Amino acid sequence: MGHDENGDLLFYGLTLPGNFFIEWEPPWIILPSDISIGKTWVNKMEVSHNDYPDSTLFEHHYYAIESVNETVVIPSGTYANCIAVSHKSEEPVEKTRTHSISYYAPGVGVVLSIDKEGPGRMQRRELIKCHIQK
Numbered sequence: 001m002g003h004d005e006n007g008d009l010l011f012y013g014l015t016l017p018g019n020f021f022i023e024w025e026p027p028w029i030i031l032p033s034d035i036s037i038g039k040t041w042v043n044k045m046e047v048s049h050n051d052y053p054d055s056t057l058f059e060h061h062y063y064a065i066e067s068v069n070e071t072v073v074i075p076s077g078t079y080a081n082c083i084a085v086s087h088k089s090e091e092p093v094e095k096t097r098t099h100s101i102s103y104y105a106p107g108v109g110v111v112l113s114i115d116k117e118g119p120g121r122m123q124r125r126e127l128i129k130c131h132i133q134k
Helices: none
Strands: 009-016 020-031 040-047 057-074 077-090 097-105 109-116 122-126
Touching (some): 057 097, 057 109, 077 109
Antiparallel strands (some): 009 020, 040 057, 057 077, 077 097, 097 109, 109 122
């Protein structure tokens, strides 16, 4: 992760088990430098699928800042002034849709994320422990 010349927080890649690395070009914007309610942005990822070997398909991820002053209470603590970011995406071949909301605490990062993966399916991820050096 890092910041670009605009101050946007970027995500460059991800290492998975088995020394597998996914790199995004251009890097994904995680949080824009302009943190204001209603701010939106899109990340686009090219995907390949065996059923469409000669096609270029894109998966679009849509983000919006919903709030800038949420208080999140979870077992690891109470986090004030969290930024709530909604995320929606649709996979182009399977047509699966996801919707999530993540809460970013100042100086910590994501403390809570709630994913809605279709009707009746929800996944909740919470920060369990945090130690911030001062």
